[in-house]
Amino acid sequence: MRIIAGRFRRRRLASAPxxxxxxxxxxxxxxxxxLLGPFDGERILDVFAGTGTIGLEALSRGAAHAVxxxxxxxAFELLCENVEALGVVEDTFCWRVDVLRCSFRPKGREELFPYDRIFFxxxxxxxxxxxxxxxxxxSLERLGRDDVISASGEVVLRVPLRQDVIxxxxxxxxxxxxxGGMAIHRLRRQSPGDQDSESLGGGEAALWEEE
Known part of the structure; x- marks a missing residue:
């Protein structure tokens, strides 16, 4: 695995077999x-991060911080190895914790949140x-708290293709x-004018086929 673009372009990352x-x-x-656009100055949360390929790509493309x-x-050991290899320890927080019980707000690192972009x-x-x-x-519900995500922040949710999501x-x-055989849901917090979207099975989607 490697970084695709930005200041760490072409840098190799350790990955789990x-x-x-x-x-x-x-x-x-x-x-x-x-498609997601610029990341300049953003605070990133990478949930179920694996070895960190997504969050580190965002840092390479201009994000300021990542948790x-x-x-x-x-996977956590390799994640820490990748963070150290890229020299971004001061800009990141690697958290070995159960996502299902996580507050998503690391104590003593308040400068890292609320997040502008969350990968789930x-x-x-x-x-x-x-x-x-x-x-x-x-857990997905907790991510919508005011002290977790910024007012204009978004969640990028990845699930298997055609899976119903509530x-x-x-x-x-x-x-x-x-x-690539998966569905990417881009989520923002509800506002009064938003259409009810409780069940997200089917519907029209932008289709990007892997060549």
Whole structure:
């Protein structure tokens, strides 16, 4: 794995063998980041971070800070290794904690949040648990708190293609992308004029096929 663009372009990243993580291919990652736009000065939260490829790509493209949340021991070790190799220890916080119980606000590092962009990338084995009453649903709900995400911030949620997603009331989907066998839901906090989007199965999506 490597950084695609920005100040760390072409830098190699340590990655976990096997099915511990699900890193994006270079082509899909490039298209996704082009679509998401500039990251200048943003504060990033990378949830289910794996070895940090998404958050580190955002830092390379101009983000100011990043918090990485990852519970798996091996993935966390490689995440810390990547952060140190790129020399961004002071700009980041690597947090080995259970996402399902996480506050997303590391104590003593208040300069790192509220976040401007949150990547929420649950393992496919539990991604279908995003439904009311589940710990994963409650975690997504906590991300909508005023002290976690900025007023204009967004969540980038990645799940398997065609999977139905039921969101907490705090979130509104403003764009759906389909690429590389996965669905990318771009979420913002609900405002009074937003259309009800409780169930997000089907519907039109921008389709990006991996060549």
């Amino acid at each position: 096997g099915n511990t993580t699900r890193p994006l291919t270079d082509r899909v990652k490039e298209r996704l980041f082009q 990485f949340v990852e519970r798996d021991h091996k 990338d649950p393992p496919y084995a539990i991604a279908n648990q995003i439904k009311p009453g589940t710990p994963l649903f409650k 969101l907490p009331d705090v979130w509104h989907r403003h764009e759906l992308l389909e690429m």
